[in-house]
Amino acid sequence: MKKDYSKEHQNYLKKQKIGIFITHLSRILLLFAVFGIWELVAKAGIVDPFITSSPSRIIKAIEELYLSGSLFSHTWATLLETILAFSISTMAGFLIALLLYSIPPIRKILEPYLIVLNSLPKVALGPLIIVWIGAGTKAIVTMGVLICIIVTTIGILNGFIGVEEEKLKLFKTLGANKLQVLTKLILPASFPTIISVLKINVGLAWVGVIMGEYLNSSAGLGFLIVYGGQIFKLDLVMAAIIILCLLASIMYFIIALFEYLVNKKRNK
C-alpha cells in the first residue's frame, strides 16, 4: 500500500475499515442476541421450552445424539445423499443442456416438455419413485436429482444461448471449428451462469433430499425431523435443523470458493 496518501484519503480509508468492522461485529452480535433472548425467555418460563425448545436444550439433544452414536450416521446419510443428488443432477443437467444446445431441432421439440416438467412440483412424484425404485437411499437421491435437474438444464442452456451472436460470428471469421467454439467461447463465456446455477442447485439438492427423507427413510436429518415431530421431541427437530443449516452453508461456501479459485486462475 502507498503511504503518501493525503490526510483526507487516509481518513476515508479508515472510515471504510471501521464500517466493515461494524458490519461484521453486528452480525455476530445479532446471532448471540437471538440465541440469548431465546434461551432467556425459555428459562424464565415466558415461553414453553417444550414447544419452542431452547439453545441449551438443542445442545443437549445434539450431545445425546452423539453419545448414542447416531449423530454422525444420520448426518452422514443426509450429506451423502445430498452430494450424490447434487453431483448427478449437475453433471446430467450440464450434458443435457449441451445436447440441447448443439442440436437445435431437439431443443425445439423438447421445449414444451421442459416447461411442463419445470412447473410440475416434483414432490408429487414421491409415491411413484417409492414404488418404482423402492424405499431408501436410492429413492431419496432420485428425489433430489428430480428437483435439481430441470432447473440445472434450463439454467445452463440459457447461459449457452446467451452468448452474443457477434462473438459467434467473430469466431467463425477467425476460422474456429465447432469444438473450438464450444471450448474457447461458449463454456468460458457461460461460466458465471453455470456457477450461479450451481449455487441454486446446492439449496435445491438439500430441499430434494429432505423431502425424500420425509417420504421414506429410516435414517438422516430429514428422518430425525419427522421422527422428532411425531414423538413431540422438538429439541431433536431443532437440533437437526441447526446441523442442516451448518452443512448447507458449508456446501455453499465450497461452491463460492471454487468460483473464486477459477476466477483467479482465469485472471492470471
Added chain:
Amino acid sequence: MGNVLSINNVSQIYHTKQNETLALSNLTLTANEGEFISIVGPSGCGKTTILSLIAGLIKPTKGSVYIQNKEISGPTTLASYMFQKDNLLEWLNIYKNVTIGLSLQHKNTETNKKRVIELLEKYGLGDFIKSYPQELSGGMRQRVALIRTLATNPDILLLDEPFSALDYQTRLNVQNDVFNIIKRERKTAILVTHDINEAVAMSDKIIVLSARPGTVKCEVHLSFSAELSPEDRRKEPLFYEFYNQIWEALK
C-alpha cells in the same frame, strides 16, 4: 495492382415467414490491393450484408465473391471482421485476446507471436499485454480489436461501423489510429458506415448504395494526397466538396 476482392453481380434474398426481401440486387464491386473503400447508403440498404458475403458468413443467392481469385463458399480467414463492439473476451488478457485467431488456426508460431507483440508495442498497447479488457478505455479496446483482426494477416479487413460506439473525441482519435495502422500495414479495408464525415476522412474510394434493394449508385474516388491523415483531410477545402458530393448522391 491486382484485384484483391471482386464481387460479381451479387443478389441476396432474405427469407422470413412473412416475406422475402431482396437486400442486394446485381451488385458489382472490386477492391485493389491496399485500397481503403467505404460503403455508405441509407439504412437497410444491405451494407452489412456485403461484409457478411465477403466473410463467407452467408452465401449469395446469385453471383459470386472472390478474394485473391479464390471463390468464397464458406467462412474464410482471408477476410477478418471488426465490429461496432470490440467483442474482446473478458476472461483472456490482451495478448491472448489478440492472438485468439492465431491459436484457433493453430498458427501460434514464434514469428507470428513476435509480430503481434510488435504490433501491440508499436500502437501504444505494449504496457497492457498482461492486462484484461475491463482495465482498458473504449478507444484502447477498439485498437486491441483492430490488432486482433490484423494478427491473422488477412488479405482484407472488414470494418462494420467500428467507431459508432465511441464518443466523439475518442472516435476522431481512433479513426486516425486505425487509418494509420491500416495504411502502414498496407491492408485492403472495406468500411461500412453511415457517417459521411468518417467515409470522406478515411477512404480512397466511396461507394454509395441505393435504397433497398442495394445496388451501386455511384463511386467517388477521393483525390487527397496520400500523406494526409483523416485529421489533416478534414482541414482541406476538398473535404467539403467530397462531403457535398456524397450527400447529394445519397439524397
